Amino acid sequence: MAEEGAEVCNKQIIFRDYITGFPKESDMVLSSSKMSLKVPQGSKAVLVKNLYLSCDPYMRNRMEKPDKSKLISQTCKLCSYSFGSLLIGFVLLGVAKVIDSGHEEFKEGDIVWGRTGWEEFTLLTELETLSKIKYTDLPLSYYTGVLGMPGLTAFVGFYEVCSPKEKEYVFVSAASGAVGQLVGQFAKLTGCYVVGSAGSKEKVDLLKNKFGFDEAFNYKEEPDLDAALKRYFPEGIDIYFDNVGGTMLDAVLLNMRLHGRIAVCGMISQYSLDNPQGIHNLTNLISKRIRMEGFLVFDYIAVQPKFEEQVHRYLKEGKIVYVEDTVNGLESAPAALVGLFTGRNVGKQVVAIEHL
Amino acid sequence: MAEEGAEVCNKQIIFRDYITGFPKESDMVLSSSKMSLKVPQGSKAVLVKNLYLSCDPYMRNRMEKPDKSKLISQTCKLCSYSFGSLLIGFVLLGVAKVIDSGHEEFKEGDIVWGRTGWEEFTLLTELETLSKIKYTDLPLSYYTGVLGMPGLTAFVGFYEVCSPKEKEYVFVSAASGAVGQLVGQFAKLTGCYVVGSAGSKEKVDLLKNKFGFDEAFNYKEEPDLDAALKRYFPEGIDIYFDNVGGTMLDAVLLNMRLHGRIAVCGMISQYSLDNPQGIHNLTNLISKRIRMEGFLVFDYIAVQPKFEEQVHRYLKEGKIVYVEDTVNGLESAPAALVGLFTGRNVGKQVVAIEHL
16 A cells, blocks of 8 residues: 555646647647545545556547547447546556555556556546456567557457458558557468558568568558559459558459458548548449458457467467557657657557656 | 241340440340241250340449449459340349250240340350249249349348348338349348338339338438438438448448448449549448448359248248339330439339240
């Protein structure tokens, strides 16, 4: 138990106002408030010191006015951030250390992961997403990525939504990102031919030399995406793992093979547009009998134990690798979030508050 | 066996040239040629007199230049019509009577269905699609529709692609057409709530009063399709059976429920457009975890016997009804095909050459 009455100044990132278009650093503001480092007497809450925080594209959609939100709808059971609230994630967003606990399952010093906030200390009262970290023999920050939500997203998106088979042709967009880099490696482990697209030479090199993609290209240097895909997939594409939507999706539709599958994981190119781009090539769904399926990771939480065990083993055996882009300090978080939409990050974007 | 040497003048519809845009009557021409009413000696061919011919939207796509075809691609194993060739279908296109046969499975007088041509008499040399008609206690023309390809399309599209459950909300576009009218009735038999859209008051009345749809509306009288769908589906749509694509599909995406399914059967609104309309609301696939799947009936030929038995029983028991729009004479066929694209037909479009 922490010392009675100890008070700290808790730095927080506060969401300033609803946004339209691209998020800007000025949409978020660094604030601070006094906070006791002890859970209230009789409470079952848990007080944590945040160590690593996740930074994900979906957060931008929660900064829109609820009725204007294109991705987040009432029926989706997600809600937008309240005006002036902390930026928080809906699942598995951070890694933290327990400072004080009123709950029997957690004690001071435990390393945990789950829903926390973009702040130094968080008093957690809803504990359903909180878990003690099982594997501490890998970087703890991995629970914001490869062993956390993005990892599970890649795992279920590829293995469950894409129904992959050996020797199939797989294309991944935003392939060096938190999810994409794993999808490509899962596809290689399955015996597929894998090509990824990314937005810089550095990322393309990473895909080919670090993640083992068969080929990779910089979409910014391809004025004709259809022609680029025909070059990399003369036989066509069996599986497209879509992280970007828009013109890339439209070009992919022209290059799909019979009975192809498109897992729609994200459409980062569209989130900040007032009028999303039109997709013109959907008649290919019919002639090629394509299944196109959107998914959200929290429908698959039951898969987490199996996923965690398997991916931990892959990491230990060196069968998969993971690249993070870490910024230090909460004050760096807004720029890191904004940077996701310009492709500034190389690998999974993490905000480290304290390295452990 | 027919009389040795008997010759007739065989009327045929010939495809004049590759088309762009909407098909016109002048794209097809009535021609005729002399023909022997006997199969060549030693041949295993079957000579038939055509009775009922089918008239389907997909035929238009086969009139495009192969490399320009938006729906029909190389990988699809369908090919465009050859320049100056007969208009033929790829499966189950007509009902006919055997005049002469060199094949042991067929004899003079047999009533058959399968791939035939838009002509009075056809000499069939490839017999893999030809079958003797099993149920002759219903109109023979039903084998161009409810018991033929459109029926099987509705059957597998609804039961296999849509995975329907009782009490789900089902929307069908082009709902009075060859396929749509059956989808709606299958949905009612499954215990779903069903709404259909069509393009005239007469069709809307048919949907409500003849086919038992819960509701129906004339899309031409709805300037705001999103608002119309919200009126008919305040709880949203679980299943959309898409026959039209375009703006209707875009509006539907805004109104889908969580884990909804979209069976993409056709996009008749798009086939004649040089630049298909853009679909802007695909991010809903993610937030609502929607599966959108294109299909073609000939992947499901194995289901035909089960389908035929079940739908024949439904028809005999009066559990489903079927409406055809029949024009008489081969010379009426081009106008009938063109009319599909302006919604002239009410129900399945059939061309009767000889009523039996």
